[in-house]
Amino acid sequence: MANNETDIKIVAFLCNWCTFTAADLAGTSRLKYAPNIRIVKVMCSSRIEPVFILKALLDGADGVLIGGCAPGDCHYSKGNFYARRKIALAKTLAESAGLDSDRIRLSWIPASEGPKFAHVVNEFTEHIKNLGYNPARREVYI
Amino acid sequence: METMIDSRMIMTDFLAALFDKLDVAAVAAMSKLPSGEKAAYTLFTDKSGLKECVPFFPAMPANAARAISKLTREEAPSKTVAVFLRPCELRALTELIKIKQASLDNLLIISYDCSGVFPFQKINLSDETKLNAYQDAVSTGKNSEGIRPVCAACTRFTPRGADIAISIVGRSADQPLVLSFPSEKGQTAAKQLGLDVSKTVEASPAVESLARERKTAEEALTEQVNESLSGAQGLVNIFDRCISCHACSYVCPICYCKNCYFDSQTFEYFPESYFTRMTAKGTLRMPVDRVLFHLGRLSHMGISCVACGMCEDVCPVNIPVSQIFKTAGSKAQAVFDYIPGENSDDPLPLLAYAENELEEFED
Numbered sequence: 001m002a003n004n005e006t007d008i009k010i011v012a013f014l015c016n017w018c019t020f021t022a023a024d025l026a027g028t029s030r031l032k033y034a035p036n037i038r039i040v041k042v043m044c045s046s047r048i049e050p051v052f053i054l055k056a057l058l059d060g061a062d063g064v065l066i067g068g069c070a071p072g073d074c075h076y077s078k079g080n081f082y083a084r085r086k087i088a089l090a091k092t093l094a095e096s097a098g099l100d101s102d103r104i105r106l107s108w109i110p111a112s113e114g115p116k117f118a119h120v121v122n123e124f125t126e127h128i129k130n131l132g133y134n135p136a137r138r139e140v141y142i
Numbered sequence: 143m144e145t146m147i148d149s150r151m152i153m154t155d156f157l158a159a160l161f162d163k164l165d166v167a168a169v170a171a172m173s174k175l176p177s178g179e180k181a182a183y184t185l186f187t188d189k190s191g192l193k194e195c196v197p198f199f200p201a202m203p204a205n206a207a208r209a210i211s212k213l214t215r216e217e218a219p220s221k222t223v224a225v226f227l228r229p230c231e232l233r234a235l236t237e238l239i240k241i242k243q244a245s246l247d248n249l250l251i252i253s254y255d256c257s258g259v260f261p262f263q264k265i266n267l268s269d270e271t272k273l274n275a276y277q278d279a280v281s282t283g284k285n286s287e288g289i290r291p292v293c294a295a296c297t298r299f300t301p302r303g304a305d306i307a308i309s310i311v312g313r314s315a316d317q318p319l320v321l322s323f324p325s326e327k328g329q330t331a332a333k334q335l336g337l338d339v340s341k342t343v344e345a346s347p348a349v350e351s352l353a354r355e356r357k358t359a360e361e362a363l364t365e366q367v368n369e370s371l372s373g374a375q376g377l378v379n380i381f382d383r384c385i386s387c388h389a390c391s392y393v394c395p396i397c398y399c400k401n402c403y404f405d406s407q408t409f410e411y412f413p414e415s416y417f418t419r420m421t422a423k424g425t426l427r428m429p430v431d432r433v434l435f436h437l438g439r440l441s442h443m444g445i446s447c448v449a450c451g452m453c454e455d456v457c458p459v460n461i462p463v464s465q466i467f468k469t470a471g472s473k474a475q476a477v478f479d480y481i482p483g484e485n486s487d488d489p490l491p492l493l494a495y496a497e498n499e500l501e502e503f504e505d
Contacts, residue, residue, distance in 0.1 A: 050441035051403075051434070058377075058434050060422075071497065081495035085478070088503040089492070092477050093440055096470035098373035107505045120505070136374040140425040141382050142433050 008128055010063040011056040012037045012121075015045045017075035018111045019067025025114030033118040034125035037065065044076055045069070045083035050090035053104055057094060060137030063103045063128040065121070070108040080108070102127075103134060144322035146309055148341045156319055157192045160224045163335050166250065167221035170209065171197040179266040183209050185223075197226045197252075198310065199267070200259045200276055200289070205395040205450045207234035211244040218247035225249055228256045229301050230450040233483020234395035236303065237446040240490055243398045250327060253301030254308040255349060257286060258293030262455050283312045283348025285355055292451040292464040295360040297353065302484070306331060312346025367462075367469040377433045380466070383459040384432045390453035390463050396443040403442070404435050436463070440470055445491050446482045447471030 014020040020041045026033060042048060045068025056064045066087055068080040084106065091101040105127075107120045136142055151159060160166050173184035174194045181199045183206045186192055206227055213219060227235065232253050238244040257280045259265075265272060272288065279286035285294045301307040305328035309320040320343045323332040332339065370376055388405065391397045409431055420426040440447075447467050454464035475482060477500075478491035 051438040054437045054441065055431075055434050058374075058437070059419075078495065081497065082492070084500050084503060085492055085495055088477055088500045089441060089445065089474055091503055092474050093437060093444065093470060096368075096371060096440075096473050097437055098371050098376050100373075105505050106503060134374075138423070139374045139378060140423050141378045141427045142374060 008036045008062045008125065008133070009060075010037045010065055010121075010125060010128060011061045012039045012065040012067065013042055013045070013048045013052065014039055014065075014067040015069060015075075015080075016041055016043045018069035018073070019045075019107070019109040019117065021111035022067070022109045022113050022117040025111070026117045027114075029114045031114055031118040033121040036125045036128075037121055044074070044079040046076075046079035046086065048083060048086065050086055050093060053087075053090040054094065054099075057099050057103060057134060058136055058142055060134055060139075061103075062131070062134045062137070063105070063124060065124055066104070066106045067109050067117075067120075068106075070110050073110060099136070100131065100134075102131065144307070144324045145339070146320050146322045146343045146345065147337060147339050148343050149319045149321045149335075149337055150341075151319055152316070153195075153197065153319065154192065157195060158189055159335055160250075161189050164222065164224070164250070164331055166224045167219060168223045169195075169226075170206070170213075170223060171195050171226040172199045172201075174267055179268060180262075181267060185213075196267070198254070200257070200273070200286075201262050201265045202228070202231075202259050202450070202452060202455065203262055204393065205234050205452050206231040207238055207244070207395040210235050210249070211238050211395075211398070214245045214247070214249065215243055218245050218249075220248070222248050222250050224252055226252050226254075227304075228259075228450075229253055229299055230256070230296070230448045230483075231395070232301065232303055233298070233448040234450060236483040236486045237396055237448065238398065239486045240446075240488075241398060246486070250306065250331060251304045252306045252308065253304035255301060255311045256293075256296075256299045257311060257352070258289035258296065258299070259451075260288055261290055264288065277315050280311060281314050281348070283346065283350075283352040283355075285352070285359065290451045290454065290464070291363065291462070292449055292454060292468055295356060295363040295465075295468070296449060297356045297360055298449075298483075299352070299356065300349070304328070309343070309346065309349075311352055312348025363465055364469050364472075367465055371466065371470070377437075381433050381436060381461065383461055384436070385459060386429045386432055386435065387458060388435070389456045389458065391439055393452040393456050394439075394443060395448070395450060395452070396446045397439070404431075404438060436466075440467060440474075444471040444474045445478065445480060447475075448483050 095101040276286040449468035451464040
């Protein structure tokens with residue numbers, strides 16, 4: 001149904017220490033990546049509650065990207081391990097509710113890897129474009 | 143399986159013995175209310191009121207774990223209190239212990255194999271025909287007509303974790319109680335009760351046949367819920383009746399927060415925000431965030447959901463809340479290999495982690 005999806009919207013929750021810094025690095029390195037993401041910076045990926053992700057999807061975001069430090073490299077030592085469990089829960093609930101859990105992606109992107117950030121954003125945007133608009137986007141009574 | 147013995151006591155004798163021989167400070171169980179129609183969970187501090195006691199009355203005016211939480215949250219009772227709990231109430235209590243909302247100290251837990259309950263509105267103490275049919279179903283190990291769908295599909299109906307377990311499925315109502323004492327506390331109680339442990343009783347095959355019937359019903363329920371929950375459209379179909387009263391969360395034993403996140407300022411938007419949303423979609427149904435409330439609540443308590451069915455009992459618009467939460471909750475529990483209420487030492491899945499796990503949820 002979606003064909004000319006320049007207005008595909010992806011909400012990205014990025015941790016302050018790694019993935020947001022990687023996004024910064026991608027910017028200062030003048031790397032181009034798809035303009036479809038809207039970044040929300042959080043101090044740690046474990047701050048991201050399943051409710052945030054579900055709200056984004058129910059309110060019509062086409063995709064949700066969660067970025068954090070690689071396992072073992074968390075600024076707070078173990079926040080991303082907790083985050084992984086929360087995202088697993090969010091994905092499972094989305095699946096149970098028939099919301100496409102494929103619209104949720106968890107990526108570990110270290111601070112030094114600007115190119116990886118650009119790559120993940122491009123790849124995920126492409127993936128969401130293939131899935132098309134989130135059906136909830138037009139749903140008024142949700 | 144614990145050895146079951148013939149206690150040679152009927153319920154009234156057993157209740158009296160709790161006071162006389164175990165010297166309990168109180169007994170908590172369902173009791174008839176003055177109206178003569180309904181029953182409520184009640185604390186008896188002496189034997190005088192016990193004739194009104196109906197521990198097996200097939201209704202749940204509340205999940206009793208909430209009452210036990212109030213009795214034990216800040217400090218344990220100074221003397222033993224004997225509490226009757228349905229298996230789902232006992233599981234809820236176990237979950238509450240993990241979040242420090244209850245304690246087992248000085249509690250003597252009496253539970254029984256549960257044949258399910260009727261929706262609260264649909265059963266009265268005077269409904270003799272219904273109650274007789276229910277009793278027939280109990281003694282033959284079948285699902286009684288009219289019990290809540292979530293009870294009919296409950297496969298965890300045996301009293302795991304109790305100190306004293308009463309076997310009632312497959313037995314007639316007027317025969318002496320068949321008891322077992324699975325815990326150390328229970329063993330001590332058995333000695334104090336002075337029971338003749340030589341007279342053992344066989345497990346009833348009716349328990350097995352009820353388990354099979356329940357399993358089939360559970361599979362059917364899962365399939366039905368999965369079919370109806372099908373994306374944005376399915377969510378709208380199921381929840382568009384919701385009037386956002388949040389009663390389901392107020393009666394939920396797991397939802398212990400005094401100030402619910404979904405009643406908080408977080409979901410009080412500036413007026414402008416409504417207009418922005420309205421402009422984006424062309425229309426906006428008020429109040430907003432109805433489906434989010436349900437899915438969000440699932441994310442808060444679904445992992446600990448014991449499928450007690452209270453949420454569905456109180457829903458004023460008949461949304462099958464409990465059937466949905468039981469099904470979606472079990473799926474979430476399976477991801478973490480977690481059984482709510484199984485063991486109070488198991489950590490809550492979101493408060494624990496392993497370094498190498500769940501890789502299928504990463505990109």
